[in-house]
Amino acid sequence: MISIESLNQINGLETLQLRAGKQGERNAIRWPYIAESTAIEEWTKGGELIFVTGLNWNWSTADFICLIQKAQQQCASGIVLLTQSPYLESIPNEVLTFANEQGFPLIEQPYSLPMVNVTERLSNAIIMDDLNNKSNRWFLQHLADTPHLSEIDLLKAKELGIAPCQSLSVAFINLNNIGNEGLIKVQYLLRQFMANEGVEFPVCEFHQGWLAVMPMTQSCSEKIEKIWNSLYQILSKQGFDCSIGISDAHDIKGMYNTVSQAKQSADFARANHKKQVVHYNTLGISQLFTHINSSHILESFCHQYLGDMFNKNDAQTITLKATLQCYFDNLCSIRKTATALNIHRNTLSKRLDAIEQISGSNLDNAQQRLSIQIAQLAERFIR
The missing domain is CATH 3.40.1390.20 (HprK N-terminal domain-like)
Structure with missing residues (x-):
């Protein structure tokens, strides 16, 4: 550089x-x-x-x-x-x-x-430096796109200074509504960010986003997350609407799965309007949704347990969904939910009755209650 x-x-x-x-x-x-x-x-x-x-x-x-x-x-x-x-x-x-x-x-x-x-x-020095780094960017894309690495791939990694057994933190950066001029600036900001962190891995475009990789140890995992959060703050400060998903690879052989997990986390963050970095390990049950290739399966499940609340965003439905979420967050306690929503318990009971009528689910039934909670999570994911 x-x-x-x-x-x-x-x-x-x-x-x-x-x-x-x-x-x-x-x-x-x-x-x-x-x-x-x-x-x-x-x-x-x-x-x-x-x-x-x-x-x-x-x-x-x-x-x-x-x-x-x-x-x-x-x-x-x-x-x-x-x-x-x-x-x-x-x-x-x-x-x-x-x-x-x-x-x-x-x-x-x-x-x-x-x-x-x-x-x-x-200008000549910049061009030559870019040509020298092109092979590094190509190899990073190759690692991210290849499920099973060959011995030649491992040798190439060593040549580029990447230890095959090195643990890695992988970030996938999603950027929304960005033009060509914005791409130039983002590329520079990402490259500069990695340089400031003393990381020699290149940053490359990957599947309509950006891929960044950082070496890590178990003792610095929390520090790594803070570093990726600082990247989010830098991009946001420059006016970029972004979401960042991260995941960990124990070695470069796990890069393919790790990149997929990081991308899924970034997609989840964007779908749920989360203004933060999302680690794959924090997705919980939503990890399962990322592995369902057919959206029709999730849509069918959501419609079965949410009824006519599924995929609707009118004022009444939004209120009912928010009430339902607060109800689950407060472990289905009527008193705590009413307090959190700052409404009377009778008002809450009427809303819950309306939810049961629209969804066709019984909130007193543990199995149906779990199903409607999962459906609400899945709806946000597929949206």
Whole structure:
């Protein structure tokens, strides 16, 4: 990965100097962009290294600070300022201080180093790095799509630095209503997130979502879940409507099943509007629903025990379903349910009677009560 800290290791770019914002030195560089003014919103999608030559604009200290703020909002990787030029002799101290406060990388480029050389060498390095990582992304997709790995697959894993017996945490990221420009930004955010966590596994597109893998040990399983939750917060903060499902693989041989479980968890989270990361192990009985290939089976079961409440979302049905859910959550206690719903016990009893009439189920019968509870879970899943 080409990052801020590796920028001056590219042949010919040794004179580039990081002057401020060292906290962001691991920022990945997706592509160079030359800014002629502070109006960069329309042209930046995330991961750009922004170059400022000083041409065609009389840059002030306030302009530089404004550019840093906008670059952060656009998830740019850093800013390069050309100095020792007729347009800018040196970087103002106020700008350096602000960049340090924001933790945003500010790089100095001597005017004597031709801009065309810098952008050409940087672009070539990015392209070569992407080509080198393509095989890693392909192999991760292969692991996720292959039920039974061969000995050659295990050897390939070792070549790529993946220990065959390494335990892995797998995340499947579902993104809703996202366009091409959003995809570019998401790809950068995911890649940057993994880099910040010190994970070398690539992130790849997979079955209309994104697949990310992180090594783990038993002692850090709770920490791993917090890490995936922080990814959810980052994506949400950037305005992306997403759901993340995760699962664990004891080794790479279990990747196929684990990826399937992570995807099912993400689908479940989206169907149930859960604004959090959902681990496959927390699905409980809903795990069974994920293995039923025919939705007609679930629909038939739901209709049998929910009756005309199934697949309806009018105000009355929503109230009855919410009441039923609260009734189950409170272990079928009339008193606790009425208190939780802030209604009179007589009102609750009338609602439960209505539920029995519509569903045809008897809530006093343990077997039928369990069936209607499962049907309500299944309805949310298939929806």
